[in-house]
Amino acid sequence: MKICVLVKEVPDAAVEKRMDPASKRLDRSGEKNLNPFDTHAIEAAMQIREGGAVEVDEIVAVTMGPESAFRALHKAVSLGADRSVHLTDAALAGSDVCATGYALARVLEAESPDLVLLGQQSDDGECYTIGAVVADHLRMPSLTQVIRIDVRDGKLRCERQAEYGYDTVDVELPAVISVGDAINEPRYPSLKAIMGAKKKQLDTRSAADVGIEAARIGAEGSRTEVLAVNPPAQKQAGEIIEDEDTNETVERIVAWLEERKLLA
Amino acid sequence: MSILVYALHYQGEFNRNSLGAVSEGARLAGELGGEAAAAVVGGDDLTDDLCASLGRYGASKVYRARAPEGLAQPVVDVMAKVIADDGFEYALFGGGLLGFEVGAGLTARLDVGVTMEVTAVRAQDGRLVAERPILQDSAIVDVGYVGEPGIVIGRLNAFDARDGGDGAAEVVDVEVELERHSTRATMVKRGEQRGADVNIEDAGVLVAGGRGLGNAEGFELCESLADALGGAVAATRAVVDAGWYPYAAQIGQTGKTVAPKLYLAAGISGAIQHKVGMQSSEHILAINKDPNAPIFEFSDLGVVGDLNKILPKLTDAVKAKKG
Numbered sequence: 001m002k003i004c005v006l007v008k009e010v011p012d013a014a015v016e017k018r019m020d021p022a023s024k025r026l027d028r029s030g031e032k033n034l035n036p037f038d039t040h041a042i043e044a045a046m047q048i049r050e051g052g053a054v055e056v057d058e059i060v061a062v063t064m065g066p067e068s069a070f071r072a073l074h075k076a077v078s079l080g081a082d083r084s085v086h087l088t089d090a091a092l093a094g095s096d097v098c099a100t101g102y103a104l105a106r107v108l109e110a111e112s113p114d115l116v117l118l119g120q121q122s123d124d125g126e127c128y129t130i131g132a133v134v135a136d137h138l139r140m141p142s143l144t145q146v147i148r149i150d151v152r153d154g155k156l157r158c159e160r161q162a163e164y165g166y167d168t169v170d171v172e173l174p175a176v177i178s179v180g181d182a183i184n185e186p187r188y189p190s191l192k193a194i195m196g197a198k199k200k201q202l203d204t205r206s207a208a209d210v211g212i213e214a215a216r217i218g219a220e221g222s223r224t225e226v227l228a229v230n231p232p233a234q235k236q237a238g239e240i241i242e243d244e245d246t247n248e249t250v251e252r253i254v255a256w257l258e259e260r261k262l263l264a
Numbered sequence: 265m266s267i268l269v270y271a272l273h274y275q276g277e278f279n280r281n282s283l284g285a286v287s288e289g290a291r292l293a294g295e296l297g298g299e300a301a302a303a304v305v306g307g308d309d310l311t312d313d314l315c316a317s318l319g320r321y322g323a324s325k326v327y328r329a330r331a332p333e334g335l336a337q338p339v340v341d342v343m344a345k346v347i348a349d350d351g352f353e354y355a356l357f358g359g360g361l362l363g364f365e366v367g368a369g370l371t372a373r374l375d376v377g378v379t380m381e382v383t384a385v386r387a388q389d390g391r392l393v394a395e396r397p398i399l400q401d402s403a404i405v406d407v408g409y410v411g412e413p414g415i416v417i418g419r420l421n422a423f424d425a426r427d428g429g430d431g432a433a434e435v436v437d438v439e440v441e442l443e444r445h446s447t448r449a450t451m452v453k454r455g456e457q458r459g460a461d462v463n464i465e466d467a468g469v470l471v472a473g474g475r476g477l478g479n480a481e482g483f484e485l486c487e488s489l490a491d492a493l494g495g496a497v498a499a500t501r502a503v504v505d506a507g508w509y510p511y512a513a514q515i516g517q518t519g520k521t522v523a524p525k526l527y528l529a530a531g532i533s534g535a536i537q538h539k540v541g542m543q544s545s546e547h548i549l550a551i552n553k554d555p556n557a558p559i560f561e562f563s564d565l566g567v568v569g570d571l572n573k574i575l576p577k578l579t580d581a582v583k584a585k586k587g
Binding site for chain 1: 272274279334335336337340360361362364365367368369371372373375376377378379380393397398399401402403404405406407408409410411414417443444445446448449450451452453454455456457458469493501502504505506511518525526547548549555560561562563564565566567568569570573574577578581582585586
């Protein structure tokens with residue numbers, strides 16, 4: 001079995017994120033990191049490999065992003081991927097969900113994986129949708145927000161929480177599965193793995209390399225346009241208490257509750 | 265200009281967020297000078313009467329297809345066919361997991377634009393503009409569509425269901441041959457309830473616990489405080505998935521939506537998926553050791569500190585006050 005894991009480089013959690021008013025795109029300058037949700041997808045691939053129910057020949061980390069995104073691939077390899085593929089092209093900048101999903105599907109097609117795993121959301125885009133978009137392009141069955149995967153009889157038995165409780169779904173391969181963070185606790189990479197990651201094979205692909213039609217990507221190929229970026233309606237900021245003396249803190253909380261007649 | 269709305273149902277009843285989407289679709293279609301129709305996919309519980317009842321929420325027509333329930337890809341096939349046959353300028357989804365998946369699949373199938381987590385939609389110059397909060401709700405982008413149909417996926421509880429009391433939609437059966445990949449996932453068990461059945465929707469006070477409690481035992485602190493306040497205990501998705509607390513107590517995107525007089529969030533960071541299920545609470549009090557937790561952005565009183573120190577003392581103080 002060959003597993004491709006889709007990963008993304010996102011601004012570090014500590015970076016104050018903002019929209020660039022001129023381009024109406026996310027300002028992606030500053031510290032970056034591998035999307036935390038993607039580390040769960042890599043861990044899920046590793047656990048399938050180590051579970052022994054199926055022979056995993058290869059785990060390939062795949063990303064689309066600017067030149068700097070190779071660092072996310074190095075991180076992915078340090079967490080267990082065998083090699084990585086970097087789709088990067090100036091023409092891809094400004095792609096919306098539709099264009100991004102199309103481009104990722106083309107680069108995945110060139111790898112012909114049996115299973116595509118990804119994190120259920122990215123820290124910056126918060127879209128939740130890329131897995132289902134990619135799956136339809138690849139004409140593969142798909143499930144998102146999965147919190148358990150068992151390999152049985154060459155199929156995946158997946159569990160997830162949906163609108164009415166927990167669902168158990170059997171999915172035939174090849175398939176695209178996005179995972180939630182409850183699925184596992186990602187391991188920490190060893191120092192050796194971190195040092196070794198730079199030496200593993202990393203293939204860089206342009207849009208033309210994987211047969212991406214130029215008219216379907218980038219801002220020009222996108223099917224949505226950002227018309228305006230506005231501040232949210234201001235909600236009056238709440239009062240904040242830093243707990244130093246807990247007795248005093250509790251007194252203040254109780255007074256606050258009483259004022260609002262919540263202890264009646 | 266007409267709008268096709270997906271209406272999710274389960275055991276003979278439509279989902280509240282889907283009814284909201286139907287109402288919103290009807291309102292927007294009215295402004296664009298068109299009509300709203302609904303697509304429903306499932307088994308025998310989709311009776312003529314049930315489908316026609318979407319007319320009360322403003323649907324003029326309901327397309328009904330018999331196909332497996334609870335999975336997105338068969339719905340993509342159905343909606344793609346209805347759009348191809350009858351032509352719709354927009355497809356609209358209420359908040360929830362399946363709506364996201366169906367909308368995303370349709371985006372790929374039809375090579376069209378999608379906006380998700382939408383909190384408001386307006387008609388402007390004969391087109392729809394979707395408003396979407398981004399970056400932990402620190403900004404709102406207005407999104408327009410290039411080409412048709414434009415796909416709008418609402419955030420949970422973004423659209424209010426408005427029952428007009430009467431009106432029956434025309435019900436049309438559609439035959440759809442499912443794509444091969446849409447038949448390669450099979451529901452084994454749907455809607456399994458894990459953990460005890462608890463009622464949190466009628467409580468005036470909710471003490472909700474999150475990952476910050478540290479472990480399942482941490483919920484005992486919440487239970488004691490809830491007892492003292494005369495309320496019930498709720499939980500985030502993370503701790504329910506971890507098995508610390510029953511699913512029936514879960515707030516948020518795939519759980520319950522609540523609006524108690526007091527919502528006390530203990531060790532909850534305040535992710536959007538949680539926020540959408542409780543932001544209408546009258547008073548929000550958050551206790552978290554991380555001063556940067558997003559929950560402090562929308563709480564009325566925020567306490568930065570250690571739950572293990574604060575909750576027991578708060579419980580005692582509340583008991584003393586209430587006598």
